[in-house]
Amino acid sequence: MPFKTIIAIIQSAEDTDRVLDCAIPLAARFEGHVIGVHAEPLPVAYASTIGFPDTEFLQATADMNKERSKKLEGLFRGRLEAAGQSFEWRGLESFSGDSALSGISSARCADLVVAAQRNPDADSDTSTDIDTLLYDAGRPVLVVPHAGPSLSSYNRILIAWNGSREAARAAFDALPFIIEAEQVEILVIDPPEDLEADADAGGAEIATALARHGANVAVAMEESDGRAVDDVIQDRVGAIGADLLVMGAYSHSWLRELLFGGITRTVLQSMPVATFMSR
Structure with missing residues (x-):
C-alpha cells in the first residue's frame, strides 16, 4: 500500500x-x-x-x-x-x-x-x-536520525525479527520500502534451537512471504553472547551498510520498557540510520 x-x-x-x-x-x-x-x-x-x-x-x-x-x-x-x-x-x-x-x-x-x-x-x-x-x-x-543524511529511499534494509506481532506488523507496513530495496536482511538474534518447529521466530516464513512481493530477502542469525540486543542490531546495521532499520515497537509491555529500559527506547535515542517502527 x-x-x-x-x-x-x-x-x-x-x-x-x-x-x-x-x-x-x-x-x-x-x-x-x-x-x-x-x-x-x-x-x-x-x-x-x-x-x-x-x-x-x-x-x-x-x-x-x-x-x-x-x-x-x-x-x-x-x-x-x-x-x-x-x-x-x-x-x-x-x-x-x-x-x-x-x-x-x-x-x-x-x-x-x-x-x-x-x-x-x-x-x-x-x-x-x-x-x-x-x-x-x-x-x-x-x-x-538527528545526524547524518535524511533519506527517503533505502537500498539496504535490515529487519529485526523475533516472530512477534509487532515485528510482523512493522515488516508488512514497510512493504513499500522493502520491495524497492536492493537488499533486505532478516536479522534473527538468538534463534530457537529447533528452527523447523519454530519457523516464525526463525525468520524463514517472513522471508518467503516478503519474497513473494518481489523483495530480495536473506536471513541472518546471530547469537548475542551476552551483548544487549540493541547493540547487536546496531552492529549489524553498520556491518551490512543498512540505511533503514525496520522493527516492531514495544514487543514487551510498556511498563516493563519504562522500568527496565528496552530496545525501542534505545533505538529512538541512538540509532544512526532511519528507523521504521510499528506496534
Whole structure:
C-alpha cells in the first residue's frame, strides 16, 4: 500500500528540514499529501505579587508562542509550495506543547508518520514524545536520525525479527520500502534451537512471504553472547551498510520498557540510520 497521507511532526526549526527532507520526496514518489503538525504549549497562569493572574506575562507568552508557530508554518509552507506538493498545516495548542502527543489523533488517520529522533544535545523543549506516539497512534512511524543524511529511499534494509506481532506488523507496513530495496536482511538474534518447529521466530516464513512481493530477502542469525540486543542490531546495521532499520515497537509491555529500559527506547535515542517502527 503506498503512503498517501503522511504526517510530518514539526516540533522546532531544528528538525523541520530533516523531517521535510524525508517527507516531501516520499509524498512526491507516492503522490501523497503531507500534513504538518505543530503544537505550542498553552500559557501557564502565574500569580502577580498581589495574588492575581499576571495577564502581561500570559499575553507575552501567548504572543511568543504564536510567533514561533507562525515561523514554523512559514518554513513548512515554503518547502511544500516550492516542491509543488499537496499539503496542509495543523497548528495546535496543548498543555504539553508536544507536537507528537498532540498529533496522535491526526496520525491515526495517516499511512505514515515522519518524526525526528531526539537530539541529545538539543534543549528538552525541542524534543517530542515519540514513545507515546508509537504506543498510542496505531500507525507506523519513520524516525529520521538527528545526524547524518535524511533519506527517503533505502537500498539496504535490515529487519529485526523475533516472530512477534509487532515485528510482523512493522515488516508488512514497510512493504513499500522493502520491495524497492536492493537488499533486505532478516536479522534473527538468538534463534530457537529447533528452527523447523519454530519457523516464525526463525525468520524463514517472513522471508518467503516478503519474497513473494518481489523483495530480495536473506536471513541472518546471530547469537548475542551476552551483548544487549540493541547493540547487536546496531552492529549489524553498520556491518551490512543498512540505511533503514525496520522493527516492531514495544514487543514487551510498556511498563516493563519504562522500568527496565528496552530496545525501542534505545533505538529512538541512538540509532544512526532511519528507523521504521510499528506496534
